Amino acid sequence: MKKTTSQHISDIFFWLDFPSPHIMPLVMEIGSLGYNVVVVCEHGIPERRQNLGWKEFSVKDQVPVIISPSDAVYESIIEKAGRQSSVNILYGMSAFPLSCKAFKSLKSKPCKIGLFLESYRNDQKLKSSIRQIFYLLQSFRYFRVVDFLLACGKLGVRSYSKTLFPTGRIYEFGYFVEGSSDVEDGDVGLEYNSEQAFSFSYVGQLNHHKNLKILLDGLSFVLGDFHLKIIGDGPLRGELEDYVAKKKLSEKVDFLGVVDNREVRKALKKSDCMVLPSSYDGWGAVINEALSSGCKVIVSSNCGASSVICDNKLGEVFSSNDVHELTFSLKKVMRAGKLSEEDREYIKSFYNRCLSPAVGAEHFMNIIKLAGVCSKSIYPPWSGRS
Template identity: 30%
Template sequence: MHFVFWHSYLMFHQAAYIRELANTPGNTVHWCVTQALPAHYRDRGYPQPDTGRIQVHVAPTPAQIAELATRPGSVQVFFGLRGFALPLAAFKASRGAPVHRFLMTENRYEPGARLLPRWLLYTWDALRHRRHLSGVFCIGHAGRYGGARFFAACGYPRSRIVPFVHVVDPTPVPRTPVSHGHLQVLYVGQLIARKRVDLLLRAFSQLDVPTARLRILGQGPQEPVLRRLAAQLGIAERVSFSPGLPNAETVAAMAGADVLVLPSRFDGWGAVVNEALMVGTPVICSNRCGASDVIENGRNGYVFEAGSARALRERLRQYCEEFRWNRTELAHTETARLSGPAVAARFQHRLAQLLAPQQTPPQPAVPGTATPMVKR
C-alpha cells in the first residue's frame, strides 16, 4: 500500500508507527513536512526522530505536492487542516484524485470560553471538508470531553471517527528498583496555567503522607507563582523545581519516580503519559487529557475529574494505599501496547475498517406501494 503523511514537522510522537509502516513489506511511505524540527523543540532537548525507510520530503515544492497528493489508490493522511499550511495545501491538491483521504487530529474539546468559537470554526471546516474524507483518526477520542464527541458535534459522521494515539520510541533506562525511602511524585511539562500544576500542589498539600516528595520538572511563566503557592501551603521543603532536561534524562527521572501526575485542564494528548508507562511508572491524569484513553484505573494508574483538587488527592491516596504493581512487568506490557509496531498494527486495522464498504441500511417500504416479487 502507498501512504503519504502530511505534517508541519517530523513529529517525534508519530515517527515510531510511520517508520514501522515503512518496514512492512509491500508498503511505500512518504512523509512530507514543512521543516524537519522546529527550533523550540530542539532547544527543549528533543532529537530529530529516526525515520528509517520512510521517504522524507522537507518543504516540498508545489509540483511535488501535486504529484504526491494525487497518486492513484494512495492513502493520504493530513495531520490537521486548520492552521497547518502544508497539510491543507496537499488536501486541496488531492481533491478530485482517486485517493483515500483521512484527517488525523488531536482532540479539540476544551471546555470554557474557547469552546464555542472553536466549535464554530471546526464546524465550518467540517462543512467544507467532510465529503472529501474517508474518516478521522482522533487522538484523544473517548469520554465526556473526548474528540469523538467534539468532532461529531462539528458534523463529522460519528461512525467515521476512530480512536488513535500518539506514540513514542522506548528510551533505554536501567531496570533498577526505585528505593529512595519516600514516595516521589513527579510532574513533567511546561509551567503554564493550562497544565494546572497549582491543582497538584493543593492536592499534594492535603495528602496525609508527610514523607512524600513532589518534583516539578519543567519551566515556564508560572514558576514564580507556583513557588509562592508551595510556600503558602507549607510544603516548600517537600517540593523541588528542576528546569527542563534532555529527553533521555527526563525519561530517566520518570523511571526513578513512584508515580507521574498530569493534572491539565486540557491536553490534546500528553505524551509524558506514554513515556512514563513505558518505563513502568504508573500515571494519574485528568479526564481532560487525551492520554487518559490509555489509563485503566487500578492497573496502570488512575484518571480523576479535571479541576478538582479533592478528586486528585483521592487518587493520590488510592495510589498510596491500594495500588500494587511490578515495575518491570508494567514497562513490558505498556511498551508492547504503545510502541511503534503495536500502533502501526492498530492504524492498519482502523484503516481497513474505514475503507471497508459501508452497509446501506434497508429502506422502509413506502405505504401504498407494492413489494417486488422475488422469483425463485
C-alpha cells in the same frame, strides 16, 4: 464523496507541521511493514520545542522526510500522492498551511485522505462553544472528501462526532511514542527514591493549561513521606516556586528545569507515579513515556490519553480541575504503596500490548484498509475489544 474502493495500498504520505518525535516512531513502524512511507513537513522542529528538549527523530534512511518542499518537489509528490493506491494523512484541520495546501491539491483525486486530529479545547464555556461552531463549519469543507478521521482518545471522538463527519468514519486513535530504552540507573536531582519516600513526578511545560497549582494544592492535603520532581520549564516557574513555599512544600518539591529525554526516562523509572493535571491536553504523550517506563500515572479527564487508563494498576483518572478528586487519587496511589518490580512489569507489559509504535502501526493499517470498504467497528488496542 469521492470513491476510493481499492484496498491495495502502495504509498502512504504524512503531511505534518514538523517531524514530531510523537509521530515519527509510528511512521517508522508503518514503513517497516513494507509500505512506501513519505513524510512531508512545513518546517523542522521549532526552536521553542528544541528549548524544551525535543530532538530530531532518527529515521535511519528508512523513511524519506522532506522539509519545506520547493514548488517543483511539491508537485512531484502530489502526482504520486494522488494515485488510487496512495493514502494521505493530513495533520490538523485548517491549522497548518501545508496540510491545507495538500488537501486542496488532493481532494479531487482518487487517493484516500485521512485527518489526524486532537480534540479541541472544551473547558472554557463560551470559547469552547465558539470552537465547536468553528469546527462544525470547518467540517463542511472536509466531510464529503475525507475517508476517515483519526481522533485522539475518546475526547477526540466526542469532539468530532458533533461535526458533519459521519461517526462511522471516526476512529479512536492516539500517539504511539518510542518506548523507554534500557537506560542506566542514575540520580536525577536530589535523591528521593528511598525505601520510605513515595516519589511523584511531573514532566512538561510550566504554563497555565498544565494546571500545576492544582497538583500542589492536592499534595498540600497529603500526609506521609513523598517527593515531587517537576521536570520542565516555562513562564510560570517563578510563580510556582513561590506557590510551593506558600503551601509549605519546599522540602518535598524539587524543580529540575529542562533535562535531556534520556534523563527524563531515568526519572520516570525511579518514580512511583507521574501526574498530568492539565486543564486540557489533546493527548499528553508523557503518559506513554511513563507507562513504557513502568510508572503509574494520574491524569486529568481532559487529556486525550486518559482513555488508555483502563484499570487502577495503571493509575487514576480524575475530573479535570477537581482538586478533591485529585487529592483522593494522590492518597489512593500512596496507600497502594511504592511500586514493586512486579507492578512495573505489569505496566510495561500494558504499554507493549497497547501503546507501542508497532501496535499503533497495526491499528493504523486496520483502519486505512477497512475505511470506506466495510462497516466493521475498529477498536483501539487499549479498549480490550477486538
